[in-house]
Amino acid sequence: MLTDTEGIVLRQIKTSYNRRMILLFSKKYGKISAGTSIGEKGRSRSSLALRPFTYGRYELFKNRDSYNINSAEVLRSFYRIGEDVEKYMQGAYVLEFTEKALAEEMPAPRLFDLLIEFFEVLEHRDRGIGTLVLAYQTKLLQISGLLPQLDSCVYCGSSGPARAFSVHEGGIVCGSCLRKQEISSDSTLISCTEFDIVRVLNYFLVNPLKKLENIALNEEMGRTIQRLIREYASYHLDISDIKSEKLL
Numbered sequence: 128m129l130t131d132t133e134g135i136v137l138r139q140i141k142t143s144y145n146r147r148m149i150l151l152f153s154k155k156y157g158k159i160s161a162g163t164s165i166g167e168k169g170r171s172r173s174s175l176a177l178r179p180f181t182y183g184r185y186e187l188f189k190n191r192d193s194y195n196i197n198s199a200e201v202l203r204s205f206y207r208i209g210e211d212v213e214k215y216m217q218g219a220y221v222l223e224f225t226e227k228a229l230a231e232e233m234p235a236p237r238l239f240d241l242l243i244e245f246f247e248v249l250e251h252r253d254r255g256i257g258t259l260v261l262a263y264q265t266k267l268l269q270i271s272g273l274l275p276q277l278d279s280c281v282y283c284g285s286s287g288p289a290r291a292f293s294v295h296e297g298g299i300v301c302g303s304c305l306r307k308q309e310i311s312s313d314s315t316l317i318s319c320t321e322f323d324i325v326r327v328l329n330y331f332l333v334n335p336l337k338k339l340e341n342i343a344l345n346e347e348m349g350r351t352i353q354r355l356i357r358e359y360a361s362y363h364l365d366i367s368d369i370k371s372e373k374l375l
Contacts, residue, residue: 131186132156133202135242136177137226149177149196150226151185154239158229161187161194173199180205180218182243205246214249217256219371221245221263227366228267237270241336248336255343257353262331262339264356269332275359277325280304289319294358299325315362317355322348324355 132155140148142162149161165173176183176199183202188195208214225242229235245263252259268274276298279286289299294315304310319325327344344352360366 128189129186129197130155130189131184133182133239134185135182135222135239136179137222139177147177151194151196152225152229152239152242153185153234154236155234156194157233157235158226158231159194161185161196163196165196165199172201175204176201178204179222180208180246182246205250207250208246213256214252216371217260218246218249220369221260223369223371224264224360224366225267227369228271228360228364235270238267241266241270244336248340252340255341257349258342258344259336259339261344261349261352261356262336264360265328265331266336268356268360271364273364274332275299277328282310289325291316291319292324292355294355294362297359297363315358317351317358322351324348324352327352 132153134151134153136149137152137158138150140150142148145166146162146164149163151159151161153159163177165171165177175181176185177196181201181204183199185196186198188197208218221242225238229238241263245259248259249256265274275292277289279299280289280301281293281296281298282300282304285301285303287301287303290302290305291300292298293300293310293313294317295313299319300310300316305316317324327348331339
């Protein structure tokens, strides 16, 4: 069956006989693996659409067990991302994080649109790129239905001020519960008293990425929220061992 879909290349692997396997985030089918014989080099319409940070349309031959990319065309190229080392590395990290968060062949159109929006903002952003990445990750958790509990204590349900965040329990902890020995000994607690982490995360959630163009967290707060998201994603989503993270 011939079909087509919009998509973004997440990763590619060279195989035998000049073929490649493309891990494609398609809008219609979700994350799929598709073989192709389209050459990696050259400036043909199809080869350009298989490059990183390109939003394209892909003609697929689909059978019961596999996909093959017959042709492709560029809908929009975010080539400027590749011209800046930091943007390229942060963008590569987001692609790998997204890949690990996606289930096979489960359409995720809202996340697809969010990734396109991320590329649009990243391409033109000159500062605070790490903040943009954290905002994207927070929104990904929300879209995936895996957002931590931020409006009330995970132990008692109190809506009082958050004093800590428990990675294992998946949400904020109030001051009263934090004073209990069995809770305060939780090795995954991250303090929320020095920074208003909950307020920052909620700000990410209610504002589109484009509205965050001029927002940049200070370095210490950025590191704290980065740790929270990465440890939470590792524990609850099994998102770990991200190779591109080691280069940031």
